[in-house]
Amino acid sequence: MQPTTYSRRRVLGILAAAPGLALPGAPEAVAVAAPAITWTGPVLGALGRITLFHPDQAQAERLVAAAAAEIHRLEAMLSLWREDSLLSRLNRRGVLVAPPPEMVRLLSRAIEAAEATGGAFDPTIQPLWMLYAAHFGARGADPAGPAPAALQAALAQVGHRGLRVSADRVAFTRRGMALTLNGIAQGYITDAVVALLRAGGVARTLVDLGEARSLGVPPSGRPWRAALGDPEAPGKNWDEVDLTDRALATSGDAGFVFDPAGRFTHLLDPRSGRSPRLHRAVSVLAPDATWADALSTGFALMPEEAIAEALSDRPDIEVRLLRHDGTSARIGAG
Numbered sequence: 001m002q003p004t005t006y007s008r009r010r011v012l013g014i015l016a017a018a019p020g021l022a023l024p025g026a027p028e029a030v031a032v033a034a035p036a037i038t039w040t041g042p043v044l045g046a047l048g049r050i051t052l053f054h055p056d057q058a059q060a061e062r063l064v065a066a067a068a069a070e071i072h073r074l075e076a077m078l079s080l081w082r083e084d085s086l087l088s089r090l091n092r093r094g095v096l097v098a099p100p101p102e103m104v105r106l107l108s109r110a111i112e113a114a115e116a117t118g119g120a121f122d123p124t125i126q127p128l129w130m131l132y133a134a135h136f137g138a139r140g141a142d143p144a145g146p147a148p149a150a151l152q153a154a155l156a157q158v159g160h161r162g163l164r165v166s167a168d169r170v171a172f173t174r175r176g177m178a179l180t181l182n183g184i185a186q187g188y189i190t191d192a193v194v195a196l197l198r199a200g201g202v203a204r205t206l207v208d209l210g211e212a213r214s215l216g217v218p219p220s221g222r223p224w225r226a227a228l229g230d231p232e233a234p235g236k237n238w239d240e241v242d243l244t245d246r247a248l249a250t251s252g253d254a255g256f257v258f259d260p261a262g263r264f265t266h267l268l269d270p271r272s273g274r275s276p277r278l279h280r281a282v283s284v285l286a287p288d289a290t291w292a293d294a295l296s297t298g299f300a301l302m303p304e305e306a307i308a309e310a311l312s313d314r315p316d317i318e319v320r321l322l323r324h325d326g327t328s329a330r331i332g333a334g
Contacts, residue, residue: 036218039064043071044079044186048209050193052202053219063200067193071209074192077103078185080126091126091178095171106181106188107165109290113184114160116310117298122270126178127157129268136258145264151273158270186210187249187293194289206243211289213247228283228320231255238322239283247289251300252281252322269301276301281322285333291317307331 037060039050050067054060077100079085086103090096096103110123131154135146145151157176164171172178181188190209197205197215204216206224214224224243230236231254241248251267253275258264265275282300286292299307299319311317311332318333 037061037064039068041068041071043189043209044075044182045081046186046210048207050197050205050207050209052197052205054202059200060202063197063202066200067196067207070192070196071189074102074185074189078106078181078189080180080182087179087181090170094175094177095169097169099167099170101167102188102192103170104165104167106184106290107163107170107179109188110181110184110294111160111163111165113291113294113298117295117302118306118310119160119271120269120301121183121294121298122158122160123179123181123184124158124160124163124172124177125268125270126180127154127176128270128273129180130154130178132258132264132268136264141259143259143261143263145259145274155270155273183251183297184290184294187247187289187291190247190289190293207289209289211247211249211293212243213289213292214243215245217244228281228322230322231281238281238326238328239320241283241285241320243285247286247292248283249286249289249292249296250281250283251296252279253277253300254280267297267300277324278303279321280324282307283320285318285320287316295319304329304331 035057037052037054037057041048048071050064052060076082077086080087082088086096113121131146131150135141157174162173162177164173186209190207190211190213193207193209194213194215202215204218206212206214212226217223226241226243226248227237228239228241228250230238231252253265253267256266263275265277267275269276279300282296284292284296284299286295295317304321307319308331311319315333319331321329321331323329
């Protein structure tokens with residue numbers, strides 16, 4: 001199965017992260033002990049950026065180069081768009097023998113996220129995505145969407161319990177199944193880069209590869225901040241969060257749509273095959289970007305009560321939610 005050219009990536013422009021607002025009591029200006037080193041480049045179809053501070057500029061530049069190499073290595077493994085990636089090979093063959101440990105870890109986290117969201121997040125949703133792309137890509141497509149029989153056939157190929165993951169092999173239990181990791185891979189790569197930089201002695205960095213995660217604060221003493229933009233009102237922010245030593249991911253039902261009327265979006269519910277359009281935006285703050293990425297995808301397809309229930313035993317996770325009527329809510333983390 002060849003991937004469609006459409007992307008499930010949330011193109012919402014929600015991050016405006018910068019070492020912005022001053023901490024209470026902080027001086028107006030603090031001498032910067034180390035210059036900022038930055039890298040920008042493509043990551044799974046999004047533009048990524050790494051900002052770090054290190055007293056040894058040469059070492060910082062080596063670490064940035066190593067981080068870029070790690071991004072490219074993982075992208076070659078996890079990309080849905082590269083025919084030579086391990087993910088594409090798995091989708092074509094239905095089995096992957098002796099998978100690399102990184103893929104095993106990521107798929108195990110994806111299954112954990114699927115269970116935590118009651119199946120709202122599901123990495124096996126690719127057949128459903130392909131159905132909608134093919135349907136609305138055809139001339140004279142029915143605006144009501146795919147025929148019920150076709151929808152049911154695609155749904156029969158979706159379900160994380162049909163994915164078997166072990167250190168020895170990854171395999172599908174049903175013919176026609178396929179994976180997309182677009183709802184979790186950006187977060188996983190972000191965490192991998194943060195781990196690499198931390199192991200290299202970096203204590204102050206912001207890694208934004210579609211999902212963002214920080215370590216420490218900039219030398220100025222002011223925290224990394226992220227402004228949450230309204231996807232339906234470009235340039236308007238509806239909230240702001242502190243990113244100190246945690247990760248942020250946002251999903252919403254604006255952005256890519258399959259049909260001219262905008263009824264069917266990139267957020268397809270793997271349980272019903274439809275786009276429920278429950279929230280304008282859902283932002284998840286979590287200890288790591290992998291978890292934030294997957295949960296933001298799943299929570300975008302869940303009502304507020306279900307999100308609160310899912311977080312009942314996770315005091316380390318916080319959700320900021322923008323409703324369609326313009327009001328907002330905060331769920332979890334106190």
